[in-house]
Amino acid sequence: MNKKVVVLLCIAVLVVAGCSQAKKEAAIKVAMVTDVGGVNDQSFNQSAWEGLQRAEKEIDIKASYLESTQDADYKPNMETLFDAGNELIWGIGFKMADVLSELATMNTEQKYAGIDCFFEAPTPNLVGVLFREQEPSYLVGYIAGKMTKTNKVxxxxxxxxxxxxxxxxxxxxxxxxxxxxxxxxxxYADSFTDAAKGKAIANQMYKNGADIIFHAAGGVGDGVIEAAKEQNKYAIGVDKDQNSLAPDNVITSAMKRVDNAIYNLTKTLVEGTFPGGTNVVYGLKEGGVGIAPTSYKHVSAEILEEVKGLEAKIIAGEIVPPTSSEEWEAMQ
Incomplete structure (x- = not known):
């Protein structure tokens, strides 16, 4: 190979590398602020981060996060991410709604979105994301009712x-x-982080005759699952498929696909179709909630087939699971 060809090849490699680096630097920056559970909570916050990581891999954004250890961290964390030049800032958790609304009003060119946040009149740069959590909860409740041996969950x-x-x-x-x-x-544990309290509550419930416990409690649920392992009882996970935390004990999970919501809304930013000024709702119909794919390990095929039928009825509007004590009482 003559020297001229070698030089040309080297130039080509440098140009490609330079373009790749420029593309990386030009990627849209998107970041999130976690709630107090932290990014490795095996639940809500972790699912959100996994959604951003997927977006980084598939649609060429640059993702980052800041963790909150207390409620007072929400606003300064978001201000830090604003100063860092992120085009979209996510707040993970309903407690960030007021801060998101305040900052969106102040920084009208900055886009914000909040998981589990409903905004009465969202500004054009703000999106609320909600889930019909009652739908997968109804399905795992049906499973618990069918599988309990003590008639107490x-x-x-x-x-x-x-x-x-x-x-x-x-x-x-x-x-x-x-x-x-x-x-x-x-x-209720009055906490999303106190695993010891979750374990104590679960141990007492198991002692009182419950043989299956469903938690919707973030890090508190880690203690519930730990109690299930120690007591050789069953637990039902939440937000993510939590079977891996206790393969012999977590029979199913009410999955809340925060990862899908984060990915989908982030993709709209890249595509120029960000639905600012709205609240977006994800349920069974939208693929935003469901039961864990590992449910088959503990739940019989017969029960899972019945669950599919219930799921279809919920999607069709034939079954409307309650969201509050008032709605539950009205069903009686």
Whole structure:
């Protein structure tokens, strides 16, 4: 190979490398602020980060995050990400709604989005993302009602507020659909991070006769699952497929596909179709919620077939799981 050809090849390699680096530097920057559970919570925040990581891999954005250790971190974390030049900033959790609304009003050219946030009149640069958590909760409740041997199951909630109520009352309705005689024990931990408290609550529920416990409590649920392992009982996970945390004990999970929502909305930013000024809702119909794919490990084929039928009825509007105590009482 003569020297001229070698020189030309070297130039070509440098040009390609330079273009690749320029493309990387030009990638749209998108970031998220976690709630207090942290990015490795095996649940809500982790699912959000996985969605951003997927977007980084598939649609050429540059993703990053900042973790919050207390509520007071939300605003400064978002301001830091704003100063860093992120085109879209995500807030993960309903408690960030006020901060997101405030900053979106202040920084009208900056795009913001909030998971589990509903905005009464969102500005054109702000999107709220909500889920019909009651739908997968109804399905796992039905599974619990069918599988309990003691006619007693439990629900452990994190904070006592509307999002967790959707899990609570959807689960309750599903249990009663599967087993009208089943009792449902309920306790809220007043925390999303206190795993020790979750374990203590679960141990007491198991002692009181529950043999399956569903948690919607973030890191508190780690303690619930730990108790299930130690007591050789069953647990139902939330947000992600949590079977890997206790393969012999987590029989199913009410999955909330925060990852899909993050990915889909981030993609609209890249495509120029960001739905600012709206609240977007994900349910079974939209592929935003569902039961864990590992459910077959513990749940019989017969019950899973029944669950498919219930899912179809929910999508068709023939079954409307309750979201609150008022809706539950109205069904009685």
């Amino acid at each position: 439990g629900f452990v909630g994190g904070m006592d507020f509307f999002v967790i109520h959707k899990f609570h009352y959807g689960f309750l309705a599903g249990v009663k659909e599967g087993n009208p005689d089943c009792e449902v024990l309920v306790q």
